[in-house]
Amino acid sequence: MFFLYKNLRGSALRIRSTAVHRKITAAVCVLLGFLCLSTPILTVRATAEDLQAEAEARKSLPVQSNDIEDWPVGPSIGAESAILMDVDTGVILYAKNIHEKCYPASTTKLLTCLIAMERGNLDDMVTFSRDAVFSVPAGGSNMGIDAGESLTLEQCLYGILVGSANEVANAVGEYVSGSIEDFVALMNERAAELGCTDSHFANTNGLPDDNHYTTAYDLALISCAFFQNEMLCKIGNTARYHFEPTATQPDDFFEKNKHLLITGEIPYEGILGGKTGYTDLARQTLVTCAERNGMKLVCVVFKEESPAQFTDTVELFDYGFNNFQTVNVSENEEKYQIESSGFLQTGSDIFGSSKPILSIDPDSYVIIPNTLSFDELESDIDYGVSEGNHIARINYSCHGTYLGSAYLNAATETAATYEFDTGSAETIDIAVERTQDDPDSSTTIFVNVKKVLLGVLLSAGALIVLFILRALLANRDKVRRRQNHIRRKQRRRERLRSELDDFDF
Numbered sequence: 401m402f403f404l405y406k407n408l409r410g411s412a413l414r415i416r417s418t419a420v421h422r423k424i425t426a427a428v429c430v431l432l433g434f435l436c437l438s439t440p441i442l443t444v445r446a447t448a449e450d451l452q453a454e455a456e457a458r459k460s461l462p463v464q465s466n467d468i469e470d471w472p473v474g475p476s477i478g479a480e481s482a483i484l485m486d487v488d489t490g491v492i493l494y495a496k497n498i499h500e501k502c503y504p505a506s507t508t509k510l511l512t513c514l515i516a517m518e519r520g521n522l523d524d525m526v527t528f529s530r531d532a533v534f535s536v537p538a539g540g541s542n543m544g545i546d547a548g549e550s551l552t553l554e555q556c557l558y559g560i561l562v563g564s565a566n567e568v569a570n571a572v573g574e575y576v577s578g579s580i581e582d583f584v585a586l587m588n589e590r591a592a593e594l595g596c597t598d599s600h601f602a603n604t605n606g607l608p609d610d611n612h613y614t615t616a617y618d619l620a621l622i623s624c625a626f627f628q629n630e631m632l633c634k635i636g637n638t639a640r641y642h643f644e645p646t647a648t649q650p651d652d653f654f655e656k657n658k659h660l661l662i663t664g665e666i667p668y669e670g671i672l673g674g675k676t677g678y679t680d681l682a683r684q685t686l687v688t689c690a691e692r693n694g695m696k697l698v699c700v701v702f703k704e705e706s707p708a709q710f711t712d713t714v715e716l717f718d719y720g721f722n723n724f725q726t727v728n729v730s731e732n733e734e735k736y737q738i739e740s741s742g743f744l745q746t747g748s749d750i751f752g753s754s755k756p757i758l759s760i761d762p763d764s765y766v767i768i769p770n771t772l773s774f775d776e777l778e779s780d781i782d783y784g785v786s787e788g789n790h791i792a793r794i795n796y797s798c799h800g801t802y803l804g805s806a807y808l809n810a811a812t813e814t815a816a817t818y819e820f821d822t823g824s825a826e827t828i829d830i831a832v833e834r835t836q837d838d839p840d841s842s843t844t845i846f847v848n849v850k851k852v853l854l855g856v857l858l859s860a861g862a863l864i865v866l867f868i869l870r871a872l873l874a875n876r877d878k879v880r881r882r883q884n885h886i887r888r889k890q891r892r893r894e895r896l897r898s899e900l901d902d903f904d905f
Contacts, residue, residue, distance in 0.1 A: 451683070455705045465495040469799045472723035472769050477712040480703035483616040484716045487624045487689065487696040489804040491767040493720045498617040501598055502702040505677030505685045506541065506564045507619060508606030511587055513557050513635075514626045516572045522554040522631075524575070525648065531580070532570035540566050540607065543643070543655065550648035557632075558641045561675060563655030569605040580604060594621045608679050616700045619687065623698045627672060627689040636673030639663040660710045661688055668714055672696070676709075684709040690717050694726045695767065724767050729794070729806035730760040732774040736781070736794060736808060758791070759809055766796045766804030777803060 455478035463474050474484075474494045481502055484494035492498070530547040541564040545551070551559065551568075553575065559568040573583030580603070587601040596618035602609040614622075626632050640656050640663075643649070658676045660666040674688035686701045686709040697720050699713045768777065778800075782793045785807070792808040 451705050455708060458703075461496065463494070463496045464498070465492065468801050470769065470771055471798070471801070472719070472771065474719050475712075475715045477701075477715060478704055478708050479701045479712050481616045482699070482701045482712065482716065483620045484697055484699050484720050485620040485624065486767050486804075487627055487698050489765070489767055490621075490624065491802060491804055492617075493697070493724055493767065494716055496616075498620075499598055499615050500702075501613045501615055502685075503606075503608070503612065503679060503682035504614045504619060504702070505606045505679045505682040507675050507677040507685045507687045507700075508601060508604070508612070508614075509560050509564065509569055510619075510626045510636075510675050510687060511591060511601065511622050512569050512572060512583075512604045513560055513632060514622065514629070515583075515586060515590055516553060516557065516576055517629055517632055519576050520553045520572075522552065522557075524553045525550045526553055526556050526571050526575040527648075528567065528571045529574055532574055533567045535570060535580070536566040536605070536607065542567050543653075544651075545571070545649070549650075551643075554635075555643065557635050558638060559643075559655065561632075561636045561673075562638050562641045562657045564658070564676065565655075566605040566607060573604040591618065591622060594625055596621055606677055606679070606682075608681055616702055619700050620698055623687050623689065623700065627696065627698060633673050633689070636675065637662055637671065659686070659688070660707065661713065666707075666710050666714065668717065678706075686710065686713055688713050688717075690721075692721045695721065695724065697721070723770055725770055726765045727768055727774050728762070729764045729766060729796075729804075730762045733760055733794070733806070735779070736760060760794070761790075761807040761809055764804070764806030766806075768798070768803055772798060781808070 458478050458480055459476045461480070463476070465471060466473050474496075477496070479496065481497040481500050482494065483492060483496070483498045485492050527550045528545050528547055533545060533547045536542060543559050543563050543565040545559075545565070545567055551571075553572070556568050556572050556575075559565040560572065570580055573580045577583035577586055583604060584601055587604070588599075591599050591601065591614075596614065599614035599618040600611055601614070602612035606612065626636070638657060640654055643651070643653050643655065645652050657663055659674050661668050661671050662674060668690065670690040670692045672689040672691055674686065677685035677687075682703065684701075684704045684706050686704070687698065689696065689698045691697070697717060699716050701709050701712050701716075704712055766774075766777070768774065777796045777798060779794055779796050782795060783791070785791065785793045789810045790807040791810050793805050794808060795805045796803045
């Protein structure tokens, strides 16, 4: 039986070029299933019914975010664990067992692709080793790439995110780190950098392994980093990708995404991408990102039964977009604003204009429930910040639940540009510019006040030094003349006294 499995596995990996070949591959997998299974079909059906019953029972599991006072009540879903997080702020809108360790299955590949994008070049060629191809099971997701064939890194990312190809994830790991083992170590290192504390990755693709696990919270952190990359969003939101034959890969085939919110089979506005996953132990896992109303949310669903992983995600997105809003901090905060007073202003220009020494970052915002107003939020200020011109961070919360933060910035000195006629400033030096074609055209004067003042001060200093030197020289000449006059007078007196001594009175 093992010999038959090995031979059929090797054949299945290489058959993919035509629709007929794909049917043959499917038939081979079915044959393997019948050869390996010794239990009756009725048992399989009973197991499926049991799984659905377990999913139904999981709907009664507590949703921790529902315990927050003044918080919108979230939906009851069949997933074992789920989270809804704002990508830009990290605010958690919905939490159900988010720190429970689960098997992520192929959603692991989001971390694999994130590292590849951070460390690789999309045009580089990735060559498939025998280990990358044959270390994955034939029955799992694969594209049937042969050892020795090559794809660009960009094509590999499409193969991983659209086709969920396990051997491609391995090849990418070898491309980045030289070996699969070293890449897995890098995965754990990168996850820790992103704040993951309850995760351990044992492979590049999420195949079953007791030491390969994460949590909904940790995977949401990884996903936030993933969906902040525009190229990864583009690749991860592709419904179907065409692999054309090349000199290093001879076959022509398509890969279709299994994520129904990406393919549009379950329509939803604002989808930015995602990744599916499945193993017998993990059951259905799903990561999805969507954007509406100025909010970019990522949803992670662990241990659910198909197709409820998609309907759960839709329910959670609806819950988030309908019950929460973004609020700009600088436009609403009054407690920490610095009022206009002369000694708290800086950057005065020739017109007397100035800006506050301290100001709230205008791009900072919080996520708050529609049931609350900004004035009702709790806040505290953290001075342990020393990045750039940030001198403090204001943290906002609702009954201890983090809602976002804003930086309190010190004013930076920037070269001011003043416009006395028309046109836009493109330099900070003093200049008068006219177009070559029309010497009589309007003139734009650009003034750098700092340089002008510096020039005036230097000139004044030079003049003062010159006057001092001149005064010193003049005084020295005067002193010399006076001393010469005194000496001449003394000599005359001495000569006169000598002459008088010659007479005898």
